[in-house]
Amino acid sequence: MSERDKLLDRFLRVQGWLYGGGKGDDNIEYIRIAAVVTRHPHKCCSPYHDTSPKEYPARTLMIVENAKFDGQFRSAYTCESCIRESEKELR
Numbered sequence: 001m002s003e004r005d006k007l008l009d010r011f012l013r014v015q016g017w018l019y020g021g022g023k024g025d026d027n028i029e030y031i032r033i034a035a036v037v038t039r040h041p042h043k044c045c046s047p048y049h050d051t052s053p054k055e056y057p058a059r060t061l062m063i064v065e066n067a068k069f070d071g072q073f074r075s076a077y078t079c080e081s082c083i084r085e086s087e088k089e090l091r
């Protein structure tokens with residue numbers, strides 16, 4: 001299993017807890033969820049993320065969710081540290 005697959009697997013396990021399972025967000029239509037090495041700096045969008053640095057430099061392994069939200073395409077990134085913290089909470 002590659003590092004990307006591992007991170008994606010971990011993310012999918014905590015996604016419901018981290019983002020409330022998308023309950024009540026009927027306007028969100030997920031198009032793609034993937035682990036990527038970023039090409040540009042990105043902020044972690046997790047509501048759990050309250051520690052700095054909030055913005056990660058390019059070439060960081062992160063989770064990206066591409067979704068159609070209220071008819072608009074959006075991308076949301078989640079960092080590894082938020083996934084790790086979620087795993088601790090769920091333990």
Ligand SMILES: [Zn+2]
Pocket residue numbers: 044045046048049078079080081082083
């Ligand atoms: Zn984060």
